Amino acid sequence: MWSESRRRPAIRVERLSKRYSIGARQLRHRTLRDAVVSSAAAWTRRIRHPIASREAQDNRIWALRDVTLTVPKGAVLGIVGRNGSGKSTLLKILSRVTYPTEGRIEIRGRVGSLLEVGTGFHTELTGRENIFLSGAILGMRRTEIERRFEEIVEFSEVNRFIDTPVKRYSSGMYMKLAFAVAAHLEPHILLVDEVLAVGDAAFQKKCLGRMSDVAGRGRTVLFVSHNIDAVQRLCSECVLLEDGRVVAQGPTPAVVQRYFASVNAQSQPGTWIDLTNRPRRGSGEVRFTAAQFTSFDDRVGGAPYAEGPLTLTCAIETDQARTVGSMAATIETAAGTQLIEADIQSIGQVLRLKRGRNIARLDIRSLHLNPGVYSVRLWIGQTAKSGFDHIASAFQIEVGYPPAGTIDFLSLDTGLVPCAFTLAQEHD
């Protein structure tokens, strides 16, 4: 009987879909006048064209489409996918913040969700007061908060400021306190969205430890993150979402590999890589539309190699002529650790763009990277403060070994960066 109930899944999601209406007719803050006008317009349309469809279908998007999932009790499941793939929507539906359009979910047990850090915090209140308020909002009972109060304060590392209004806190302290409250939630099922990236490295480590601690106690955890390192450490199984659909589910290493492959598709040296559909941020007046990379070295087919040159060529479109102070390419490991960055601002140069399409080239003289696969991030902005366009994962480059005979004193097999060294021996 007992084991019977143990074997029941904690979460069963069946053919779940969620549709959002976007576009001009359904802007976020509608006014009564709009509603009156548009419903009047709809009526007249219906009278004049009784057969025509009620609404144009193209201003509706499916954030989730036919998602089916089963999460066994005690599992720690990672959900990965690019921006806009539906991860957060899934967690929002599971935590009952928003409703599905189609499908059905069965959840067994009390659900706690951490969709952001600092939910329910009020800046005018002190740290102590916020622990109670935020705890209650996240679903803890008053007695439970009282019992864990010391533990929470201890975890947050803000003991001295516990009776100071949090508006006087540094953002780091604020985050730490907020996470400390959240970390002491003890639901049966914990839904976590991208909240581990708070505080300094030491605190992040502590948070990860806390998460795996919770997982180790037989709780079911659903964990959404772009931080693949964290996903790999915490989760034994993963689900990969793409455009609102589940495209892979299984052991973490396989799914993560698939994720990287989908994030950085078709990147060949010396050919234009289309960037128009990449997930991006920024105001959008200036946009990267395409890019290519090459080492100009025919011996290796133009592929970049360790300690070799690398030229990145970007096609940039702008709505008007302007001078841009910052354009940068950052090369990162597949897991997102930033290794090198070439920003024109750091060499004191500006980019003069004419209206329409422009081509800009960044020449990296020598690529101090060991052979491997890296991801390139592109950024363009007026200054380093305001961004026009930012593509976190523009394309992938494979850095190879140098052509035979060019360089012969490098250690290239271990570590990320080549090490040039020689040996000298002294004989007495």
Next chain:
Amino acid sequence: MYPLQRTAPAAADAAASCEIATSRTDPVDRADDDAAGDVLTVIEPVEGWTALGLRELWSYRELIGFLVWRDVKVRYKQTALGAAWALIQPALTMVVFTLFFGRLAKVPSDGVPYPIFSFAALVPWSLFAFGLTQATNSLVGNQQLVTKVFFPRLAIPLGAVLSGLVDFALALLTLAAMLLWYHIPPTSHIVWLPLFSALCVITSLGAGIWLAALNVQYRDIRYVLPFLTQLWLFLTPIAYPSSLLREPWRTVYGLNPMSGVVEGFRWALVGTNTPPGAMTLVSTVAAVVMLCAGACYFRRMERTFADVV
């Protein structure tokens, strides 16, 4: 270098800490587990009208308490006069009313001193108007909660209205002091006061949840609200007595629930000749209908709040 958000690299050696992490088990939570671990929640698309979910709302009463506590705690932070603001507004309104309606226009006041006459009405009116304003703005003001955590949404406007009770208590004390000053002794009618206060809260909440739900979709409500409150003030017998009206118009007047509340307050505290009657009954029915309909409408709109707000 990049101001736009980028993923932070994980702590390189977090794995080590995972292994060290203790696996304490909490006996209290464990006990709780076996009881609640199998509670089944089903999430499905919902269309049309739904039940009010009062049982669920009740189970979140502690949270409502916290929301009220937060609102009260924060309200007069960083103000020079603090909680005195709870008295200044009705007191100044009373002074203005006394000067213009009492002295200049010679509005009758049912045989009691005009300041008392108007203040006894302004005390429940402030509770109503404050609750209405707070409730209307509550969902939009708590966007962060609405889009990030689940709990019965009705808790938000409910907490907003209830938080006005603290100011109300202060105003009542002031009224008591004024009654002493004017040598008006309390009567046994005072036992009715909690009922009229409850009716006031029901009216405030009833109108407030309508406007709160509408405000999520149509921000016009923000601009309608001050005008609506002002209009409602003059439609309520605060500056003048409802005895100016003849029956059956007095009973019809009860359709504005606040007229029943205000006349009830005067009768219970000051002893005017306006005992609970047909008008009170009409007011009560109107208030309850408004609240129930408002709650139904709210529940219907609730599922879109997180997407629209």
